[in-house]
Structure formats: C-alpha cells, structure tokens
Amino acid sequence: MTRQPISFFIHHQGRGHANRAMAIIRELPAERPVTVLCARPELFDGFDRPIDLVALPNMIGAPVPAPGLFAQPTPEVMHCVPLGVEKTRSTMRAIIDHLDDVDPALFVVDVSAEIAMLARIASVPAISLRMHGDRTDPGHLGAYQASVGLLAPFDRTLEQDDTPDWVQAATCYTGGLCTTLDAIPTREAARAKLGLDPTQEIIVVLTGGGGAGTPYAPLTMAARAVPDALWLVLGPTHREGHETDFGNLRELGWVSGVTDYIAAADVVIASAGDNTVHEIARVGRPYVCAPEWRYFSEQTRKAERLDALGAAVMLREWPGALAPWRSILDAAKALDPAALAALYDADAARNAAAYLEAMAVDLWAGSTRPAATSPASDAPPLMAVVS
Known part of the structure; x- marks a missing residue:
C-alpha cells in the first residue's frame, strides 16, 4: 500500500522556515510523498528530495479595500484576519483545494495559528511548529488545541516556564535543529x-x-x-x-x-x-x-x-x-x-521526521480509506508549481 502524502505549509518570511522544512523533509522515508505550500516557492529551488510544490498567493500586507472593513476589530482568537482581502481568500481556497485533492495523512504548519485552525475545520490532522515568545493568548492556544501534536525544534531545557503543562505534554522536542551541515574547522x-x-x-x-x-x-x-x-x-x-x-x-x-x-x-x-x-x-x-x-x-x-x-x-x-x-x-x-x-542535536531533523512519520502512521492505523498513488521511487524530483 502506498503512503498518503504529508503536506507542509511554510511561512515565507526569511529563509529559516524553508530551510528547516527541507532539513526535516530530507529525513522522511523516500516512499512518503511530500507536498509543500509556500508563497515563495523559489525558496525550495534546487532541493534534492522529490516534492510537489504549491505556490500560494502572498497575502501578507495586502491592502484592505475599504475603511469600514479596516475598522473591524480582530477576534482575540485570531492574529491577522483583515476583511475583504482577495489574496487572503485565494490563499485559504488554495490550501483547502490542496488538502481536498491530496487527502494528506498530516498537515505540518510552520507557522500560522489561523491555518492550523483551518486544518481542523477542514478535518485534516495538523502538527503545529512551536516558537518561543508570549504565546499564551487565545489564538496560539486555540491553534495548539486544534493540532494533533506540536513540534519544537529546540531542546527541552529551552522551554519557557510560563508554557502551560498541557502544551509541553503535547510537544515533541527535537533537540536543537541546525540546517547548516558544513564541516567545522578548528x-x-x-x-x-x-x-x-x-x-x-x-x-x-x-x-x-x-x-x-x-x-x-x-x-x-x-x-x-x-x-x-x-x-x-x-x-x-x-x-x-x-x-x-x-x-x-x-x-x-x-x-x-x-x-x-x-x-x-x-x-x-x-x-x-x-x-x-x-x-x-x-x-x-x-x-x-x-x-x-x-x-x-x-x-x-x-x-x-x-x-x-x-x-x-x-x-x-x-x-x-x-x-x-x-x-x-x-x-x-x-x-x-x-x-x-548541549542545546545542539545533530539528530534533530531526523528526530522531527521520525515523529511526523510515526504520527502519520499511528493516526490512520486501521483506516479503510483508499490510498493515494505515490510517484515511483526512481522518478526525477517533482518541482511542479501549481498556482
């Protein structure tokens, strides 16, 4: 039986999210199909592991079309949900269409509280990446509750004291993940x-x-x-x-x-x-x-x-x-x-991939749904951009 894909939503600010995703994806089993959704697909140019790449609209900073819409308050359970923005609507549609088309075993969200909650509304199991900061607000906690698991790309000792116990219990701490692989000279x-x-x-x-x-x-x-x-x-x-x-x-x-x-x-x-x-x-x-x-x-x-x-x-x-x-x-x-x-772990990307693979298998154990077809193992890398 072929394996269902694991899909990744990757924030396009800087290069860190994309580099981290590539480090983790590289460690997933070769037979596990992977799709990546990102507003800057060029961040994955030259990636040496077969993936499908979905280009999302860049909705960050898109203008709100009317003062009355701009004046509407943001719900405290969300962080950035301006009204009337066509690119936001197009982004959500592209994500839902993708999830519906590929029926992924897991949707890894790095990072967006709203998209993690969207995945739950769409009945797709999501893993949220965790970052440091003041994140005990309703938006973050709601996203964590909506996720089937949490992934922290840092050592357990770096955890903040104010992080709720239930968030820590739901978190896989990979150890310090560094995407640089260059040899270390004296x-x-x-x-x-x-x-x-x-x-x-x-x-x-x-x-x-x-x-x-x-x-x-x-x-x-x-x-x-x-x-x-x-x-x-x-x-x-x-x-x-x-x-x-x-x-x-x-x-x-x-x-x-x-x-x-x-x-x-x-x-x-x-x-x-x-x-x-x-x-x-x-x-x-x-x-x-x-x-x-x-x-x-x-x-x-x-x-x-x-x-x-x-x-x-x-x-x-x-x-x-x-x-x-x-x-x-x-x-x-x-x-x-x-x-x-002590905060760096050479196996951090491998630890993250093992966690995701185990979740993708365990969550669907006993499922009777038909499996999606996966590309042949000897197929060339897929970098098909879908707009």
Missing part, C-alpha cells in the same frame, strides 16, 4: 582559510535576513571601545546616516561558509533566530545574544532562556557608550561552553 584552521591573523582578537557579528538588519551605529561604538579587536559583520546592517566607519570594523555582507567565520571568532554576537542559535552552539563559541524585535517577543523570550541557562550573555539593549563593551565580551568568554553546546 579556530586555527578557520583563520588560516579566511586569511585572518591567528593571534588577534576577532569578534564576529552575525545578522540575519528575517528583519531590518542589525543597527550599525552601536557596532561603531564597539569598534572604538575595543580597538585592538577585529570586528567582522556578516549580513545586512541598518544605518541611520550619521555613523563613522573604523578600520577595525568590516562589513562583509552575505558570505558563504558562515561556519568558518564562527569557528574563527573569539566571540560571536548574533540575534536569537532558531537556526542562528543552533549554528553557534554547533560550532561552540562564546555567544552574546542580541534579540531582534519579533512578533510576540519571540527572540527576547528565547534570549532570556539562553541567558538563564548560562548559554549566552543577553544584550538587553545595544550599549550607547564605550565602557560596557569590554565587560560584555569578557562575560561571554567566561561562560561554560558546554551549556551552549
């Missing part, structure tokens, strides 16, 4: 490869693509405060227009081989994005966590947990003076590296 080998001084103090500032970028002005203060160190900034920064550049502060933009730069660093300063945290933990470098603004205080709450575990020094605000920087770096170097390293 500090000396990394510096030699990158052409960096083997003895100079090097601070790597790692920014991401999910927000507006790290503010550049505080980094100029850091470069002045610790002038003997080389400050390397990877990724986008946000400038206000009054900054002065310094010779020991270099903006490298997007680079390949981020692992090499982390390995070369004496201290890494980075946000609290899921993959970022586990990328640093995987390499094992002193970590200053500078949370970026996110909905529901996601990164702030995660940074608080990292700080409480002694896995990172939380930067509650970017210093506006020179004096704090040296003590911040020294505090990070004084941390026990084992606390951060």
